[in-house]
Amino acid sequence: MVSQITPEDVFFSHPSDPTSAKAPRAAQAAGGSVLNSNDGGRGPSQPQRMRLAPHQGACSQTFIRGNTVVQLRPPRHRIDVRVAAAARRVLGELVPTVPVLERTVPRPVSAAGMEPWLVWPASWGDGEIIPHEGDEGGTNDDRDRWLVYTMSRMPGQPLSVVLEQHHVNSPREYGGIGPDNTPTLDIENLVRSLARDLFARPIGQHVHRGQLGEGRRIPLGRIGSSFRERVVQLGEELPARFRPIVNEVEPALDHIEQLPWVVTHGDLCPQNILVDLVENNDSRSGDAGSERVTVVLRGIVDWAEGEWLPFGVGLYGLETLLTCRHCRGDDDKMVIDYRPDADALRKAFWDELNAMLPWLCNKKKRQAVEYARLLGILLWHGFAFDDGALNRVVNEGDPRDEEELAKLDLFLLGKSRDQKDEMQGKDAAKRRGEREGEAKESAQTERTGVKL
Template sequence: MAHAPKDSGVSLSSFFDRNKLPSGVKDECDEFVKSRFPEESRPCPFQGYCSYTVCVGTGIIVQFRPFAHKLDLGIITTACEVFGTLAPQTDCLGELGQTGLHIYSMRRLPGVSLIDLRADNDRSALRARLENVVRDFAQLQAISWRHAKLNKDITKKRTVGSSLKWRLELMAARLPRRFRNIVVSALVDLPDIERLPWAFSHGDLIPANVMVCPESGRILGLLDWAEAEYLPFGVGMYGLQELLGEHKDGRFVFYPEAKYLRELFWAELITAIPELSQDARRVATIKQAQILGILLWHGIAFDNGKLDRVVEEGKDDAEIERLDAFLLSPLGSSSSVLRKKRIMLSSPLALVRKIRVGNPCCF
């Protein structure tokens, strides 16, 4: 079912200003698209930080990216090989004159963004759709497990995977004190985490990049694979938190059913990866890897892609607020994991049975 794109109201000029491009470059981009494609085109409703994106007809998008954020087509190819149609096939169309912008065309994924799904549904309608979002997110992780590699077989690690220990040590020294025990715990467990299979992980799991069926909530694809790379299995699950709540009145708020949805995710994952059902220790390590992912994605500032500075209160308050919600709140990921650290978890099969039987009081 086709849905008309919504206008996010984003300022397109910010991309061009941020990259110090002359005011006429946007017109050059638009003219290139019109000269190359006969279909009607318009700026896409949701623009990323690192690109200017144009929708062409109903099936294509064209993206303009500066050299610092150009796409590695090998990474996009891997995403398509691992996740099939959930990742958009992408081609390079060259560079735009003397602007330094690299041009890409890619298949437009169906559905609406998770942001739109939330906006278009009241709470009662959203609940059932969220279950499907969470179930499918678990299936995505299971797909990455089946295509995972051993650490020693990753011949070329990218930005994050090649610097896990350094980043944790940086955060241990510079994050606000209330997070440091969590960072130290991840450092202690890092050797075990790195012994997990290394799975191909999406590098920007935010609601705007998750495309879903508006009627059911089933995940139809993921946008923006520019930062994807192989990482220890579980690290890429940092994005689960964004599925369990949303930003309201300046802070992240978990849904009332967040605990149930988190348990549903783990039950679905363990069912999809049968070997985990008898390996409580490995499940515990994967949960610790998920906390590592939260630290890596919200504890290190983006800084236009530099990724070499720890977030600071008063400067990176949005990320600090995410760390507080995801790691320290009662509904966050780390509270139960840290309480049970060094203690074997109950059988993963028990968790599966609990979810399969159902917990009607959760809704």
């Protein structure tokens, strides 16, 4: 999303003069107050520098103020603090503190070239808080006021940034485009940490399906309350090659619902996984190219789409971590494929998870978890996000859906788009051959009839 803020509501000084007193004086002259971490941002004080976060999400606008994150969200992308609180309770310091809804502000508009020195204007005062219950947001609300949340700032950098740098700098044999003597990126530690902390740990505070829903202590979210209807819709509207998978999952829904229900991240992708890098040398080899950089998990952010779901549904996120992107030679189109070490990383993940959850050795329970994993892939990549609408099944031929269809091909059928194109080409050639054979046979029959 383009960085946005209401120009009339922002006062700033030139970035080359960050200590300038003009900004607070200008704010006070206009009736504004400055945001200060010592008073919670609610009263006039000395200015506290607040800047746009370097990495922005698609559904919010994020600022950093010291050790605090200030995030603006339209009502349709509000945070369910009950889920955020559960995630914090279960995962501890791996997730931010529970977001606090501070106030609402007028809907931001584009402000290109906005300076990073911001103060909290009086017009951002205590606006009417939009109620949560029964309010699904929407364009009218989005035009009126946005929600302002504060939460703790997490350490680390997004895994997406690390992977992009790795692609540029790493040896070709590991999927990069750099020279062969550069360090390799080791994410096995990260994969094991996710198995242990993000997936196994919530089992300790799971609930059963009967404890969820209307009138219960724990609500059902958008996916948890509708995945049966969504599976039916997928079976009717997904491209035909995916429907056998849907037909396998649908009869297993009862078994999936009997699994423990755990707090589940709703957008587990490299952008929302924060990591640090630790350099280490591989003692098994003296070559310079044996240097490795280990990726260490520091946090999981953006729980706005999170909810309670059956254990295993959240495993959709593992698949994305095992992929890489590369250019297809013939037209320079980006293609999604599994990493060269994907099988080894998958084994490491399941080794760790099995060690933490011995009940996965039960064949029936493991099968239910596998169906839950397939369900998660179908739900997360079979429906277009469409700014949070989540009601349209991805469609072949729609350019907006190309990436999700490519992921479904890879995650469900084990074929990259290159392989799919090749197979489609072979199938088309086979069908042409069959049609040509039928035409020749028909012509031969006609000639034989004429002779008779």
